[in-house]
Amino acid sequence: MAASVTGAGYDDAAQRRIPGYSSLARLAISLVAGFPSLAAAGAPLLVVGCGTGAELSEARRQRPDWMLTAVDPAAEMVAEAKARLAQAASAVSWIEGPAQSVPGESCFGGAIAVLVLQELADDGSKLDFLAALARLLQPGAPLVLVDLMGGGSGLNSAIEQQFQEALLRFQRSSELPLPGVDEVPLHPIGEARRSALLAAAGFSDPIRFYQALGVEGVLVQRRQ
Numbered sequence: 001m002a003a004s005v006t007g008a009g010y011d012d013a014a015q016r017r018i019p020g021y022s023s024l025a026r027l028a029i030s031l032v033a034g035f036p037s038l039a040a041a042g043a044p045l046l047v048v049g050c051g052t053g054a055e056l057s058e059a060r061r062q063r064p065d066w067m068l069t070a071v072d073p074a075a076e077m078v079a080e081a082k083a084r085l086a087q088a089a090s091a092v093s094w095i096e097g098p099a100q101s102v103p104g105e106s107c108f109g110g111a112i113a114v115l116v117l118q119e120l121a122d123d124g125s126k127l128d129f130l131a132a133l134a135r136l137l138q139p140g141a142p143l144v145l146v147d148l149m150g151g152g153s154g155l156n157s158a159i160e161q162q163f164q165e166a167l168l169r170f171q172r173s174s175e176l177p178l179p180g181v182d183e184v185p186l187h188p189i190g191e192a193r194r195s196a197l198l199a200a201a202g203f204s205d206p207i208r209f210y211q212a213l214g215v216e217g218v219l220v221q222r223r224q
Contacts, residue, residue, distance in 0.1 A: 010052050010077070014115075017171065019212040025054035026111050029062050031114045031209060031219055037109035037141040041065045045137060046108040048072075048099045049116035053081030069093040071102060100132040110142045118147040121187045123195075130201035137222040143203065144216040145209065150188030167213060188214070189203050 007214055015021045031036055038045060045064055045203055047055045050070035070092050072078050078096050082089040099113075111133055120126045135142055189197075198206060202221040210217030 006117075010056065010080075010171040017071075018215050021212075022148060024114060024210065024217065025058040026062075027223070028146070028212065028217075029058045031144055032110040032112065032142045033063060033124050035110060035140070035142045038063075038066070042067055044069065044107060046071065046102070046111040047134075048113040048133070050081050050145075051077050051114070053084040055112050055114065056081060056092060060085065060091070069094045069102070069108070070093065071097065071099055073098050077217060079188070095100055098132075099129055099136070102136055105135055106138045108136050108141060109138055110144075110189065111137055112144045113146070114146040115147055116147070117194075118186050118188055120191070122189055126187075126189070127197050127200060130197055130203065134202040134222050139222055139224045141149055141222050143220050143222065144217065145206070145220070146215065148186055148188045148214050149194070149216045150190065150214065170213070194218075 007105075008173055011021075025164065032045070037043065041194055043063075043065050044070050045059060045063075047059070048071045048171045053070070059068055068091065070078070070081060072081070076095055078094055082092075085092065085165065094181055113133070117126055117129060120129055137143060195205060198204075198220055202223050204223060206218035206220050208216060208218050
């Protein structure tokens with residue numbers, strides 16, 4: 001989510017901006033929990049862009065036996081996630097930095113990245129990010145991606161303009177500030193480009209499991 005909001009205000013802003021956001025963590029954990037690579041006690045799950053710890057908290061609730069690794073480049077987000085998990089924070093391995101900084105190969109049974117890919121420019125950064133996740137995941141392991149999508153809508157310009165104006169009205173009615181110069185720039189891509197990047201990184205074709213306005217969630221697997 002593009003915003004200057006961090007820490008405790010992040011989740012509130014995301015819930016106002018993205019319908020159904022409050023259920024995404026529960027849905028993401030439920031999706032990956034059924035895969036064989038995460039079935040065993042102590043299976044390792046990677047949460048990239050851990051933010052305020054929603055996915056980590058839900059993972060602890062559903063599968064307290066999992067070995068969790070949380071990654072985020074923002075120190076204030078890592079601190080907020082640690083505070084959210086309270087006594088369970090010591091059960092999580094914390095890495096402050098990008099996914100590319102995580103060492104190892106084929107060491108995670110699944111990964112979740114919510115509102116991360118959208119913040120990377122399509123200048124090789126998106127592919128580097130996805131390739132790093134493919135390196136870290138075991139063959140056949142699942143990856144959940146949730147991001148703002150853009151381009152390739154196939155809509156004519158008049159309808160597209162109406163849609164964008166409706167999004168602004170929704171944002172105003174949610175009592176959120178309009179996009180400003182201090183916000184994190186977003187780099188949304190279309191479905192075809194996302195599929196091409198996933199294939200190049202070594203992932204399967206995406207299966208959509210969530211869509212709200214322009215935000216879409218997909219499930220993929222690292223190819224065997």
